[in-house]
Amino acid sequence: MADLKADNExxxxxxxxxxxxxxxxxxxxxxxxxxxxxxxxxxxxxxxGDGSATVTALGPLGNATIxxxxxxxxxxVPITGDFLVSVVAGDAQRVTIVAGPAREVTPDV
Numbered sequence: 001m002a003d004l005k006a007d008n009e010x011x012x013x014x015x016x017x018x019x020x021x022x023x024x025x026x027x028x029x030x031x032x033x034x035x036x037x038x039x040x041x042x043x044x045x046x047x048x049g050d051g052s053a054t055v056t057a058l059g060p061l062g063n064a065t066i067x068x069x070x071x072x073x074x075x076x077v078p079i080t081g082d083f084l085v086s087v088v089a090g091d092a093q094r095v096t097i098v099a100g101p102a103r104e105v106t107p108d109v
Contacts, residue, residue, distance in 0.1 A: 001083070001084040001085075001086065002083070002084075002085060002086070003087075003088045004043070004055065004057050004085050004086065004087050004088065005057065005088060005089070005090040005091070006057050006058075006059050006060070006061060006087055006088065006089060006090045007057065007059070007090045008056075008057055008090070009054055009055060009056035009057065010054070010055055011048075011052050011053065011054050011055075012034065012052060012053045012054075012055060012066065012068075012083065013051060013052045013053075014026070014030075014051060014068060014070060014081070016030075016070075016079070026051075026072075027070075027072035027073065027074055027075075027079075028072065028073045028074065029071075029072050029073035029074075030051070030070050030071070030072045031051070031070065031071050031072075032051045032069070032070040033047060033068070033069050033070075034047045034053040034066055034067065034068050035047075035066075035067050035069075036064060036065070036066055036067070037064075037065040037066070037067050037082070038063075038064060038065050039062060039063055039064025039065060039085070040064070041058065041060060041062065042057065042058055042060055042062040042063065042064050042085075042087045043055050043056060043057055043058060043064045043085055043087060044056045044058065045064075045066060053066070053068075055085055057087045058087075060087065061087050061088060061089060062086075062087055063084060063085065063086050063087070064084075064085045064087070065082055065083070065084055065085075066082065066083045066084075066085060067080065067081070067082050067083075068080065068081045068082075068083070
């Protein structure tokens with residue numbers, strides 16, 4: 001999972017692990033494809049075709065799930081993974097002046 005500011009983007013790439021969660025090198029013949037499962041109103045996903053993808057926030061706050069599927073020479077069963085992106089507010093760029101409630105400055109007699 002990662003937070004993504006509403007005016008930012010980042011790249012995704014696979015990091016492979018064995019069944020005990022130890023990092024391993026990419027399997028021979030690995031090809032990774034990305035799809036977006038939900039949250040199309042919050043982010044766009046571009047599969048770059050090289051094993052990476054770019055996720056770009058669209059502005060509104062919310063969550064999106066990115067799915068990856070990797071095929072490799074050693075197995076007929078794909079290796080899959082899901083990644084949650086949470087679009088959060090960006091840094092302050094504007095200010096709105098807001099008036100508080102009116103209060104009396106002279107006492108009623």
